[in-house]
Amino acid sequence: MATISVGAGVLMVHVRGLDKLWSFRSQLTIPLSHVRGATTDAAVIGRPEGWRGPGTSIPGVITAGTFHHDGAKVFWDVHDMAKAVAIEVEHDEYERLVIEVDDPISTVELIERAIGQRAG
Secondary structure: EEEEHHHHOOEEEEOOEEEEEEEEOOOOEEEHEEEEEEOOOOHHOOOOOOEEEEEEOOOEEEEEEEEOOOEEEEEEEEOOOHHEEEEEOOOOOOEEEEOOOOOHHHHHHHHHHHHHHOOO
């Protein structure tokens, strides 16, 4: 699981607990100008595809780390898909972040509000 915060023009993903070990990351910093949007839509979130490296995948338990598929990199840190948020990114290391958070709806609202302020 992770926490997501927004400030000073960046989106910060703070990977918590042992997920740092499983995902091989403790933090991601993405400029808000690179964030296209966020959703809780399971159809958009999808499933991890491609080859994993580095990371961990135990179906039904944890998906954490970097997945490479068709030239794209997607970062995952999810135990419970019902709490997953997909964050679409452009011009950055990852094309998408799929992150489990405590409150998915509030997290999407936070990100969308920050994007709206950036555009406005």
